Amino acid sequence: MAMEKSQKRTDEDELLRKMEARIQNGNREEEWNELKAFQEAISGSFLMAKVGLDGHILAVNKLFCEAIGFDEAELVGKAIHTLNSPLVPLEQALNLWEEISSGNVWRGEISKSKKDQSLLWVRATVVPLIRNGEIIQFVGIYLDITKSKRVESDLELFLSMLNQSNDAIQVADIDGRLQYVNQRSVDNLGYERDELIGKYVWEFEKIFDGLEDWVKHFNEVKANPNGMLQDGYNKRRDGSIFPVEVNVKYIVIQDKGYIIAILRDISERQQAQLQLMKNQQLLNEAQRVARISSFEYHSRTNKLEYSENTWRILGLQEDAPILLDKLKENIHPDDLVDLLSDWNNVLENGGLLDKEFRFYDAKDHLNYMRAILRSYVREESTGSRVIGTLQNITSDVITRNQLEKRTRELEQRNAELDQFAQIVSHDLKSPLRAIHNLSDWIEEGLPDLTDENQRNLGLLKKRVERMENLINGILHYSSAGKSKNPSVHFRAMPLLVDLAETIQTSYPAVEVHIGAVPELYCDQTAFEQVIGNLMSNAVKHNSNADPKVEVLYQEESNAHLFTVKDNGPGIDPEYHEKIFKMFQTLLPRDTMENTGVGLAIVKKICDELNWGLTLESEPGLGAEFRVSIPFEPVN
Amino acid sequence: MLTTKRVSGGHLTTRLMTNYRSVLLIEDDEVDVLNVRRAFRKRGFTQELNLAKDGIEALSMLENTTTGLPDLILLDLNMPRMGGFEFLKKLKESPFAGLDVYVMSTSSEDTDKDLALELGASGYIIKPLYTDQFADELAQILG
Structure with missing residues (x-):
């Protein structure tokens, strides 16, 4: 790149070429004076150094000393390559030496280190001096290009910055034609850079209607020396649209006015904002529906923050600031002292508070409130932070x-x-x-x-x-199931045997079979009444020639299951519900003296104690009453 | 709490008291009074039988007696003015607290029986449907 740059035709180059020509033309006597004059002229304009075949400096001119920062005495005798800056690539240094050692002139840009370690960029022409076909020394003629080098590298940096920017940067003229776009603009809009240059702004920026609109905008920006910030929408090549935030400023380049625009794709930000808004809305809506509000309090700053629904919950005028000290005035005096003491307690010690209190709303109507809050105590200096919810429980309380x-x-x-x-x-x-x-x-x-x-x-x-x-x-x-006896442990077998014997006293023909029964834990009196009534019911109505009653036990996953089974006439499913009703009998009382209370009592006790009671029976097939007694945890 | 004179199923199980000479019946129901009188007549009880219509009348008779106190009181529970339970309470606080009292009631509730015994009654008879059964029970007391 440096070699290319040196091809540029400048006045200095021209002069050097002439001098070279003369030097190479020989050492003719008649031209010596002219040459001498040239040398003086060059010495007054360029940095110059004479270097021996071994690379040591033989002489330097004044300009060289001034530029490099060393004085002549320091320079003479020094190897010239030690003045090269660390930026000089090894190849360049070798190339230089090779060229001039072969008798060729070397041209190029090379950087030197000044005495103060800063860079000195020079465009160099190094000429081997040849006498009698032998190289006797080298002459370097240098032009200080440090300043333009700096500008060049600044520009390079600047362009790279522009292209690496996360924002699209565009420059447009008063006609609305794009003059410059950076890489991000290309990426964002989906056009090639060449397509964008010369494109009208309104072709992709939706907020402009056309030239007229653009000129109006142009002048408006021009009138605002600090620039303007606006929102817009850009259209991609594929027609899709995305939101942008545009920072525009009027600039003048070489007496011509332009607008420079920095555009930021705010799709994500807008999406996030939209989501945030939606969440906020959802929260407000949910709080409204749930009749709940939330708040946060910082004791150090005495700052209370609350959700929108708080006004509604408290029945206070909307948008009026809610202050803790003022709230106290609305709390029912009978609840205030207690509430304050609890509040101060959690502020100081932290912890959970769940409290109901009465509260007068803006219309002086009494409401019931429930506050549930948790206090987090931090260090003394930062105080405590309380977060909580507030519910209006008036209707619940009613x-x-x-x-x-x-x-x-x-x-x-x-x-x-x-x-x-x-x-x-x-x-x-x-x-x-x-x-x-x-x-x-x-x-x-x-x-x-x-x-x-x-x-x-x-x-x-x-x-x-x-x-x-x-x-x-x-x-x-009326007294059945009322007494609510405590559950006790008891052996059911002797109890069932007793019941069987009592029944057999009145009905000696009945055969009673009792299966294996474990120890039970339940209301013993209720058990006796229920099973006793079912057994006597099974016997009383049994018209079989060999009447039988069976009491069977089965353990279920969460209950004791007792079955009282008979071989009597059976009950038509049509009557399965009816028989549990008070005074309900299926036969005329003259045929069968029966009050119709036994099964009603069984049903009442089972209902009171949450015992299951079912009946399975068909006419002619006997009846099976099942009682399911849920396991109880033993105290 | 309960006295040792427990009864069960309406049948007296305590030791029989004999030699009662005079009985005070406190009863408002005419048929029940008749029932007692018939039992006396049919079983040939020789004791003197006096009658009070309720607790108040009975207390006043005890206080104003000229012929002496009865050995035994037969007491109904449901009566106007002063019923059986209240009479038992009053009697306990009176100078006549030592008198033998048997309660005769329609109620077959254990709670009624327990309360009567707790208030100092010596026994509790459930008035049966059958007059003969009733006479049997009286005979157990009167001998």
Whole structure:
């Protein structure tokens, strides 16, 4: 590259060529004076050095000394190659020496190190002096090109910077034609550089309508010496569009005005901004729907930051700044002291706070709030940071209160109902017994009753007895499952044997089979009532010639399963639900004295204790009642 | 809490008390009074039988007696003005606290029986449908 540059035709070159010609033409006497004059002229314009065959400096002129920074005494006797800068490639140095040693003139740009270590760039012409066909010494004639060299390298650096820039840089003239584009512009727009140069700006910049619009813009930028920042959209060669942020400035180059534009592709930034906005919107929306807001507090700065929904949650005027100290005025006085003490506690010690309090909104309406927050204590100097959420739980509290009230009412009503059943039953029983007694006495007092009267009186007493059974049934049913006995460990086998024996006392023909049963942990009384009732139910209705009842046990994954099986008449699936209802009997009471309370009691107890109760039966195939008692954790 | 005089199934299981001479029946139901009187007559109980319609009348009779206190009180539970439980409480605090009281009630609830015994009753009879059964139970007490 340096050799090429030296081919440039300049005045200095011309002069050198002339001098060379003369030197090579020989050592003629008549030209000596002319030559001498030349030498003086050259010596006044160029740096010069005479170097011996061994490379040591023999003489230097004044300009050389001034340029290199050493004085003559320091230079004479020094090997000239020691003045080469570290930048001089070895090949260049060897090439120089080879050329001149062969008697050729060497031309080129070479850098030297000055005394102060800075660079001295020279365009050099080194001429071997030949006498009688022998090289006797060399003469170097140098032109200081340090300054232009610097400009050149600056320019190179600048161009490389322009092309490596992440921003597109474009220069356009007043006609809107591109004069310069950097590499990024080429990459961004998808055109070749040659295609872009000379292109009209509005062909790819969407915000300009055409020449007129451009000129207007041009003048506007011209009027703003500090430049302007604007957003736009660039169109690629393939027609796709991307957003850009454009920094424009008016510049003058050689008396002509241009606009230089620095364009930044902001697709990603815009995307991120859009995503951020969407997230923010989503958060706000979600907080609105969930009726929740979030906040952050820094104790050192006493700064409270809060989400948009906070105004809505607190029922305060929107956009009015929310200040912690002012909030206190809205908190119900009965809740304030407690809340403040808890708040100060977590501020100081950190930790979690979950607190409900009452709060008056902007319209002075009372609201119930729930704040859940966590405090992070840092060093004393930085204070603590609190993040938390706020919920308006007014409607929840109202629902909760209503539910509590309703539960209380229900409990009271249940208690009243129980009491009612008890009272009614007792009050009904007295006159009933009186009727029974009186009919007894009438029968005693009338020994000569006709058979018909005798039978009627018997029926009368039977009905009274049935009524008493029904009343007792109501009493049993109303108290069943109520007592909530604690669960106990007990051996079920002896208990089942007892139940079987009791049944066999009344129904000696019945065969009862009891399978292997483990120790149980549950409400023993309830177990006795449920299985006892199912067993007696299985027996009572059994019309089989060889009545059988089986009680079988099976352990399931999470429950004890008991099956009470009979070989009785079976129950039509149509009645499977009905039989568990109070006073429900499937046969006329005259055929079968039965209150219809037993299964209702079984069902009630199972429901109260969450025991499973199912029935499998077909007419003629007996019935299987299954009770599933969930395992309970033992205390 | 409970006295040792436990009853079960309406049948007295305690030691029989004998030699009662005078019985006070506190009962508002006419048929029940009749029931007791018939049992006395049919079983030939010789004790003197006096009658009060409720707790208040009974207390006043005890306080104002000229013929002496009864050996045994037969007490109904459901009565107007002052029922059986309240009478038992009052009796306990009165000078007549040592008197033998047997409760006769329609209620077959264990809670009623337990409360009566806790309040100092000596026994508890569930009034049965059958008059003969009732007479049997009285006979157990009166001998």
